[in-house]
Amino acid sequence: MAKPASEVSREAAPGGRLAGKRTIVTGAGSGIGRASAKKFAAEGAMVLAVDRAKAAVEATVDEIARAGGNAIAVVADVGAEADVEGFVSRAVEAFGGLDAVYANAGISGGLVPLAEQTVEHWQEVLRVNLIGAFLAIKHAAPLMVKQRAGSILCTASVAGLRANAGGNPYSASKAGVISLVQTAANSLYGTGVRVNAICPGLIETGMTEPIFERARERGTHEKIGQLNPLTRYGNPEEIAAVAAFLASDEASYVNGQAIAVDGGLSSTHPFPLPRR
Numbered sequence: 001m002a003k004p005a006s007e008v009s010r011e012a013a014p015g016g017r018l019a020g021k022r023t024i025v026t027g028a029g030s031g032i033g034r035a036s037a038k039k040f041a042a043e044g045a046m047v048l049a050v051d052r053a054k055a056a057v058e059a060t061v062d063e064i065a066r067a068g069g070n071a072i073a074v075v076a077d078v079g080a081e082a083d084v085e086g087f088v089s090r091a092v093e094a095f096g097g098l099d100a101v102y103a104n105a106g107i108s109g110g111l112v113p114l115a116e117q118t119v120e121h122w123q124e125v126l127r128v129n130l131i132g133a134f135l136a137i138k139h140a141a142p143l144m145v146k147q148r149a150g151s152i153l154c155t156a157s158v159a160g161l162r163a164n165a166g167g168n169p170y171s172a173s174k175a176g177v178i179s180l181v182q183t184a185a186n187s188l189y190g191t192g193v194r195v196n197a198i199c200p201g202l203i204e205t206g207m208t209e210p211i212f213e214r215a216r217e218r219g220t221h222e223k224i225g226q227l228n229p230l231t232r233y234g235n236p237e238e239i240a241a242v243a244a245f246l247a248s249d250e251a252s253y254v255n256g257q258a259i260a261v262d263g264g265l266s267s268t269h270p271f272p273l274p275r276r
């Protein structure tokens with residue numbers, strides 16, 4: 001059985017809230033994954049930084065090393081089972097075990113009109129975004145079950161909650177991730193392993209760069225994010241902070257949840273923008 005509540009430590013370990021934690025962050029070459037790998041390392045974790053883009057993930061690891069952190073770069077495709085098995089084994093070999101995995105890598109799939117979307121396009125978006133998250137859980141959870149503790153997080157999206165924040169396959173993949181963390185948390189009933197997702201709103205990263213570039217060209221950059229009550233877009237560090245919390249023992253009673261980090265976007269019905 002899982003540890004009784006009285007035995008779960010809620011105090012941050014000395015040296016950072018992730019001190020000594022053995023972790024994996026995928027999509028660590030850019031955006032949310034890079035910010036999270038850096039945050040995890042800054043909080044004292046050992047980080048296996050995974051991305052399919054070699055130079056980018058090596059740059060993340062260099063930044064972490066320069067800041068005095070502990071990280072290893074691994075090039076892998078999160079949607080390929082042999083690669084996932086490989087990077088999970090590599091983390092165990094390098095760090096002696098695994099305490100937290102952040103399955104964050106994803107692709108947007110672009111905005112293709114519904115009638116023009118192909119099965120191959122859907123398969124690729126689902127393979128990376130949804131099957132990638134499944135594979136991380138499948139290969140990390142058994143190790144965590146043995147130690148009766150562990151935290152797995154996935155990046156879903158507000159696009160998985162409602163329409164108009166991404167293409168059809170992207171939104172469906174993210175709705176799938178939200179369901180996956182609920183069902184996986186329950187598949188891991190009684191083991192002490194937690195599974196959660198973060199649903200970011202609009203964050204400035206490599207994925208959203210075209211939106212920001214277009215807005216800058218048109219001079220409408222200031223308007224990005226005005227649909228949420230904080231009236232601004234988010235930055236990757238604001239997601240990384242929540243990821244570090246969920247990976248840590250401070251989140252010891254948070255399980256099976258998809259937490260929106262979106263400035264309040266998903267809290268509203270459509271509304272007329274107030275004049276300012």
Ligand SMILES: NC(=O)c1ccc[n+]([C@@H]2O[C@H](COP(=O)([O-])OP(=O)(O)OC[C@H]3O[C@@H](n4cnc5c(N)ncnc54)[C@H](O)[C@@H]3O)[C@@H](O)[C@H]2O)c1
Binds near residue numbers: 205
């Ligand atoms: N940026 C946003 O506004 C936003 C909002 C909601 C959710 N998300 C999600 O956040 C996650 C991170 O995206 P981001 O915004 O930081 O984008 P990003 O493009 O800046 O970073 C994604 C990283 O994932 C890597 N990647 C893509 N496919 C991969 C694969 N098959 N194997 C290994 N690595 C792969 C890319 O090389 C890249 O480094 C994604 O799951 C995305 O869907 C982003």
